[in-house]
Amino acid sequence: MCAIVEISGKILLVRHTYGSAKGRILVPGGFVEEGELPSKAAEREVLEETGIVAAARSVFAAQFKPSQWCIVFEMEYVSGEPRSDGHENSEVLLIPAEEAAERDDITNMSREILRAYIHDKDNVLEKSGYVSRLAKPGEYEIYGV
Numbered sequence: 001m002c003a004i005v006e007i008s009g010k011i012l013l014v015r016h017t018y019g020s021a022k023g024r025i026l027v028p029g030g031f032v033e034e035g036e037l038p039s040k041a042a043e044r045e046v047l048e049e050t051g052i053v054a055a056a057r058s059v060f061a062a063q064f065k066p067s068q069w070c071i072v073f074e075m076e077y078v079s080g081e082p083r084s085d086g087h088e089n090s091e092v093l094l095i096p097a098e099e100a101a102e103r104d105d106i107t108n109m110s111r112e113i114l115r116a117y118i119h120d121k122d123n124v125l126e127k128s129g130y131v132s133r134l135a136k137p138g139e140y141e142i143y144g145v
Contacts, residue, residue, distance in 0.1 A: 002029025058124035
C-alpha cells in the first residue's frame with residue numbers, strides 16, 4: 001500500500017534507496033504486516049519513512065498484480081516535520097502534485113497516481129463508521145459504504 005499525503009498544497013514524496021526505484025521519487029508506502037489493517041500499515045509506513053503522522057481518510061486507488069496488490073490511501077496530515085529515515089529513503093520532499101507528476105525522476109506508478117489525483121482528488125471511497133458486530137474495533141474497516 002502507499003499514501004498520498006498533502007501538506008500545505010504539496011505532496012509528500014521520498015527518494016528511494018534500493019530496488020528498481022533506487023534514486024527515484026515516489027509516494028511513501030510499504031508492506032502490510034501480519035494481522036495489520038492496510039490503513040494502519042499506511043499510517044505506520046508514512047511515519048517510519050518520513051516522520052509525518054497522518055491518518056487514512058479514504059481509498060483513492062487500487063492496483064492489482066498476480067503477485068501483489070497496492071491500495072492507495074488518501075491521508076490527512078496530522079503532525080510532524082518531514083525527515084528521511086536514512087535507510088529506505090535518502091530524502092523526503094514536498095512538491096506540488098503538478099510539478100511532481102512531470103519530473104523525470106518519479107516512478108511511473110507514482111506519476112499515474114498523482115495525475116489521477118490532480119484530475120479528480122475527490123474521487124475516493126470514504127471510510128465508513130460501520131464495524132461488523134463480529135469484529136473487534138481496530139480489526140475491521142469498510143470504504144465506500
